[in-house]
Amino acid sequence: MTRALLNLALIAMFAQVPTKNPPNLAGTWRNQYTPNLADALGKEPPYTAYGAERWRTVDTAKDPTGFCLPPGPSRIFTSPFPFILMQQGDMVSFLFEYQTLWRAVYMDGRPHPADIADYSDFMGHSIGKWEGETLVVDTVGMNDRSWLDTAGHEHSPKLHLTERIRKISADKLEWTATFEDPVFFTKPWSITRTFTRFDDSKDRIMPYTCTENNRDVDHLKPNQPNLNYKYEPEKE
Amino acid sequence: MFRKLQCVVALLLGASVLSIPAAAHHSFAAQYDRSKAITLKGTVTKLEWMNPHIYFYIDVKEGAHVVNWSIEGGAPSMLYRNGWRTDSLKVGDQVTVDGWLAKDGSNLANMRTVTLTDGKTVFGASSGGDTR
Numbered sequence: 039m040t041r042a043l044l045n046l047a048l049i050a051m052f053a054q055v056p057t058k059n060p061p062n063l064a065g066t067w068r069n070q071y072t073p074n075l076a077d078a079l080g081k082e083p084p085y086t087a088y089g090a091e092r093w094r095t096v097d098t099a100k101d102p103t104g105f106c107l108p109p110g111p112s113r114i115f116t117s118p119f120p121f122i123l124m125q126q127g128d129m130v131s132f133l134f135e136y137q138t139l140w141r142a143v144y145m146d147g148r149p150h151p152a153d154i155a156d157y158s159d160f161m162g163h164s165i166g167k168w169e170g171e172t173l174v175v176d177t178v179g180m181n182d183r184s185w186l187d188t189a190g191h192e193h194s195p196k197l198h199l200t201e202r203i204r205k206i207s208a209d210k211l212e213w214t215a216t217f218e219d220p221v222f223f224t225k226p227w228s229i230t231r232t233f234t235r236f237d238d239s240k241d242r243i244m245p246y247t248c249t250e251n252n253r254d255v256d257h258l259k260p261n262q263p264n265l266n267y268k269y270e271p272e273k274e
Numbered sequence: 275m276f277r278k279l280q281c282v283v284a285l286l287l288g289a290s291v292l293s294i295p296a297a298a299h300h301s302f303a304a305q306y307d308r309s310k311a312i313t314l315k316g317t318v319t320k321l322e323w324m325n326p327h328i329y330f331y332i333d334v335k336e337g338a339h340v341v342n343w344s345i346e347g348g349a350p351s352m353l354y355r356n357g358w359r360t361d362s363l364k365v366g367d368q369v370t371v372d373g374w375l376a377k378d379g380s381n382l383a384n385m386r387t388v389t390l391t392d393g394k395t396v397f398g399a400s401s402g403g404d405t406r
Binding site: 097119190260 | 300305324325329346350351352354355376382
């Protein structure tokens with residue numbers, strides 16, 4: 039019994055030790071375009087009654103990115119544009135072609151700011167750590183003005199996003215995103231996608247200033263594709 | 275025979291473009307009607323190689339009148355990776371555009387493919403990969 043406790047204590051101590059030589063994930067990567075997260079999940083997410091009603095009535099003409107608003111921290115990883123991953127000291131950063139946006143991941147052990155809920159934003163606030171060979175990114179502080187995908191899955195400001203990124207071969211990263219949001223979903227759910235190395239010797243990250251010539255907004259018409267959706271709560 | 279072959283190649287290229295997702299910017303079905311396919315033949319009057327999607331304009335003869343149509347494509351970076359360049363379409367080029375009509379009834383279409391008079395098909399990279 040005592041030995042078991044000692045082992046547990048040792049494991050706990052080990053878990054706190056940062057990975058000394060984290061794997062090098064840096065580079066330019068092409069992500070896997072996923073306009074509907076339910077396709078990756080294999081079913082609709084585990085909605086609350088409220089979340090299901092929002093999905094049933096969503097009008098895709100109101101997609102925030104159609105108005106050039108930022109896509110949020112996870113949708114940008116499922117949009118069909120490449121990104122650069124940088125690792126420098128206590129910071130991991132993502133530089134995205136899509137909308138010329140960036141995400142900074144603080145790796146120095148700091149917590150999220152205590153007042154982050156008062157200063158929420160589209161892309162949220164991210165802190166990270168290494169769990170062995172896996173980069174784990176924890177993000178909160180997202181407002182509810184972004185959607186999770188083009189299909190129209192939405193979320194509340196209580197969204198808590200956990201991303202796990204690891205190298206599965208020299209030219210592939212695996213990205214698993216877990217969505218927790220008690221307003222929209224009864225339990226956490228996850229999708230996994232693969233990023234493929236982008237050959238920037240032959241190609242390059244290109245400009246994307248969304249407001250440059252966004253003529254589409256004048257032509258959007260109401261579009262509610264899910265009005266026949268029937269909510270069936272998931273059984274435990 | 276050769277022309278027929280060119281047409282078949284153009285169609286195959288067009289079909290392959292359908293599998294290339296391009297937009298992500300917003301829902302295709304909020305702007306275009308997938309059930310309303312259209313073919314437009316006309317002369318290029320202007321190209322806007324700009325984000326979030328390129329637009330170009332063609333004069334189309336409709337009876338005794340000439341109507342200027344707006345044609346929307348994919349994002350410039352997406353088109354670049356699919357082989358387009360800023361000079362792929364030039365003012366004065368005669369083109370045939372296959373695409374889908376806008377839902378709002380305006381003279382606007384989303385391109386699936388653009389075919390030049392020499393039969394060369396320019397990649398569409400439309401936003402039709404997402405039909406919701």
